[in-house]
Amino acid sequence: MWENCKNEQAHIVAMRRELHKIPELGFDLPKTKKFVLEELDRLGVEYKCSEVDSSIVATICGTGEGKTIAFRADMDALPIIEANEVEYISQHKGKMHGCGHDAHTAMLLATAKVLTENKDKFSGKIKLFFQTGEEIARGAEVMIKDGALDGVDAIFGLHIGSIMGKEISSGKAVIVPGCVMASYDKFVIKVTGKGCHGSTPEKGVDPINIASHIVVNLQAVLAREIATTKPSVLTFGKVTGGDVYNVIPNEVEMEGTIRALDEEVRQFLARRIDEIAKSTAETFGGTCEVEIIWGAPPVVNDEEMALIAADAASVAIGEDMVIRKVETPNMGGEDFACYLQKVPGAFFFLSSADSSKGTDVPHHNPKFNIDEDVLYKGPAIFTSIAMKLLGNEK
Structure with a gap:
């Protein structure tokens, strides 16, 4: 046939x-x-x-x-x-x-x-x-x-x-x-600080600074918390914040994806994104919201x-x-x-x-x-x- x-x-x-x-x-x-x-x-x-x-x-x-x-x-x-x-x-x-x-x-x-x-x-x-x-x-x-x-x-x-x-x-x-x-899922992190003029950053809470630390801190999860024998990916594909060059904005929003070949690793990555993003924001005096938009296993x-x-x-x-x-x-x-x-x-x-x-x-x-x-x-x-x-x- x-x-x-x-x-x-x-x-x-x-x-x-x-x-x-x-x-x-x-x-x-x-x-x-x-x-x-x-x-x-x-x-x-x-x-x-x-x-x-x-x-x-x-x-x-x-x-x-x-x-x-x-x-x-x-x-x-x-x-x-x-x-x-x-x-x-x-x-x-x-x-x-x-x-x-x-x-x-x-x-x-x-x-x-x-x-x-x-x-x-x-x-x-x-x-x-x-x-x-x-x-x-x-x-x-x-x-x-x-x-x-x-x-x-x-x-x-x-x-x-x-x-x-x-x-x-x-x-x-x-x-x-x-x-x-691999599995594929999307995450959205919304960082909230306190806007102010760029010449006086001490008067505000800089969400761009917080977002930058979140990006770096989350990459450490792949390097130090997941076995190298279990392939996984955590990628930021979009970062949005601010309108002009000399003003610190109130908010920054980031979007990215996680990939994993193992369901346990998939769930671990999602949990650590939430934990690290929120604790990093708190360390610098800001707050953040994390949303995991589940895709496919x-x-x-x-x-x-x-x-x-x-x-x-x-x-x-x-x-x-x-x-x-x-x-x-x-x-x-x-x-x-x-x-x-x-x-x-x-x-x-x-x-x-x-x-x-x-x-x-x-x-x-x-x-x-x-x-x-x-x-x-x-x-x-x-x-x-x-x-x-x-x-x-x-």
């Missing part, structure tokens, strides 16, 4: 380009949803639309009773002004598919076509998740609350691009057991499911195109982790990094693009997994 996916290559590219033109953000993706529903209707695939957001769960039934597995594609885009010079450039100003979700959606639609045409070759059910809000780490949570995972025995997802390193040649799949991506693949997926991929695209071991996980995050906390499964990567085509640009970049020649491999791996788990001839 997976062999048929190569015949869908041209259609996958066409769908991906149409979706690339209409990037939408967050939970409300009306044009993207319309595109997906029209394709599912054309294929005669049953589906259910969420009443909460634009997510869709399509279901394809085999010839008899059996297990239920799920494949997921995320559909949302990023608030980026695209800089690519392509005929299918974003038509929505300030929005861009800069992370490959257009390709994910197109590949899952192609998977739906091949599975629908081969219902007689498997038993059980296959659910296809078309998810919103991955970029804000909330879409998976919505689908779980909607009951999308009810009855699902295993789930699989993929990410295209150069996430695991641009040195991995285009067309190779990275499928490994255990932790493959680490992405941890089930060992058995990762092995099944890797074996299935080797059948579909060749063993020489499958990487089964990496030195370190990626410190980026993915809310697919939320599904893996509920049911066993595996999240894997399809490289589209080709320097000769300019597709080795990092994700979330205005010039991000993919090597479209590899798109058929996503559905090929998905359908091969389906046959391995549900196929009538095992």
